[in-house]
Amino acid sequence: MSAVLQRSAMSEKVALQGAIRIEDVVKIYDPEGAAVMAVDHCSLDIPAGEICMIVGPSGCGKTTLLNAIAGFHSITSGKIYLDDKLLCGPGKPMAEPGSDRIVVFQNGALFPWKTNLENVAFGPLMQGKMGKKEIYEKARSMMADAGLSGTEHNYPGEVSSGLRRRVEIVRALMNNPKVLLFDEPYRALDSLTKSVMHEALLEIYYKNKVTIFFITHDLEEAIFLGHRLVIMTSRPCKPKKILDIDIPHPRDYSVLTSPRFRELMDETIEVVHEEAKKAFAAGEKEG
């Protein structure tokens, strides 16, 4: 009860922008005449300021959904809204990519030919909304806030992978996005670095309060970070089980050993495993 209260209290205080509404979205790939359904009548409401964790077996179509929101892929039918703005729907199969929804990519997409600072400044520089000097000042101070001072003039290839991910999130936040779309960003990190990254992400979230759409395979990560957990079916993808994670925020790593955390793990692990087995039997390619 208290957790629910706390959440609603928080979402009131929080940004009121950045709600995503996915309505009956279908995506059919038709590469060689053999229609493959990747997303099957999927509906999902994500309130503004929520961390929504999407868990599902490899290749189930989670990333297709993310790409549709980001504007990288078209959808076959259905609608996706950001707040009240129609991103894609009938007559407009593909959303326009924009700086209100920024993707943090699986393998990281910091430009290796730009220094960390230039990477962070990239968005505003391209949009040309602020003066150059202002942009670099803001970039420096945001990097300092995220504990990245001293790495401004390094190239991404010179710093650790954990640090790179942090720079990438700061690069996204420079644009004041309404939504951050994470496509398994910590997949390649070792578990120690991962735990540091999780806490850092939450810290950034508490300061910025954006809506987070976060795809992962890692159930522990999902429960630790999210307000809500959406477990997807194996392909075609649609929500199979939606679970409120009633552990109060702000959280830190001590949550992992709490009894409630274990309970939630137990509750979900079976569902996830079942879908993973189905996906494995169908021999779907990871993606």
Place this chain on the structure above:
Amino acid sequence: MDQLVTLLKRAMPFQMVPDDTLKAIAGLAKYESHAQGDVIYHIGDYADDIYIVSSGSVQHTLGIGTQATHLDKTMRSGDVFGWAAVLENQRSRLAKTVCLERTELIRINGEDLINLFKASPALGDVVMSRFATMINKEFTLPEAVAAQVPHFTQAQATMATMATGLTLTMFRVSQWLKSPKPYLMLIGFSILLGIWYFTVEVWKLPRFEDMPGLTVVVKELFSKDPTYGLSLYTPEYYQHVWVSLRRIGIAFFLATILGVPLGLFLGWSKTFREYVFPVFETLRPIPILAWVPLAILMFSGSETPVIYLTFLASFFATALNTMLGVETIDESYSRAASCLGASKWQTFREVIVPGAMPFIFTGLQISIGVAWFSLVAGEMVSGQFGLGYVINTSYTMVRYPTIVIGMVTLGAVGYTTSAMVRMAGDYMMQWRVRELALGGR
């Protein structure tokens, strides 16, 4: 030692420090072990050492009046405390620390640490600014405390962090001289020259007796009055080199300014590619020598046909590699750029061009190689000067040592131009040089 280095690496302020410096820091470190309930220091004690927790846990309680939001903090493995030892005016402890269980610590003298960094101020600045961040963020102390972390002179720091192309090259040369490579290289050359000398001049193998020998060629090359009219002391030699270089220069320049954009557009625009690529792929496999008659018909004089032939070979190599370069750019880079609000043209300029750069320079390396190849072919057929012309006329006029002089010169000049292209690439792609340097390559 290795354990110490691993532990240091996990400590926030030292994460960016390269391994050899970590080893130096580890040299300053002392291990110690404490039982549960041991007090490591009290508020007001003189601060001499910083501590890093190796195992166990330590309770860190800040004294009243330090305005921190969180007074208590539990330090675990990899955490750093006792940072008052690196502050400039605050050499007394601000907190009390007690071991919560059996705890192993390493301690490093703050003064020693600062002295160590005086040798590499750039690195010192990074570490110290991370200390400041840590004090400010993790211990939620005001900036004023964090600001007491010493700064190393900024001018020095920027100089060192911005390794320019020149210092990097100097560093590489000194490293190279220290490695066994130059000496192995000398052995390689001696073997080649040895075989030449013995087969031609000592053993006089059949079919080798007419070949110019090593000593004959060397004598001719360094003779002030060469028997066959061409040596390092004759102006004609330099004229031939100059003419060849000029042709290469013009052809390579044209091939680059036309081939790179063509390749970029071929890789970037699907439609453009549908039009152009089939034509391109039909023309590309035609050997350069097959173009000779048409080149002579198309262009007047003796200069332009040779330049045209040289250009052609270079152009195809450059364009093809540039196109491949664009194709290999990870799609997420363009996607990220579009997310961040870059227009199509901005994406081209900021992502496609720099992203293809490594391949472009590989292409230019190949291009300069084939340029020399087709230049010599062209000069042998037409043209009145140049190294290819020297080799060809020396053959018909039975000046055998001069042939070898021409060949050796081609080798040396070709190597130099190739190295220049590589250096231009390194200069333009500092990010790649630094990345590869970190990988130990």
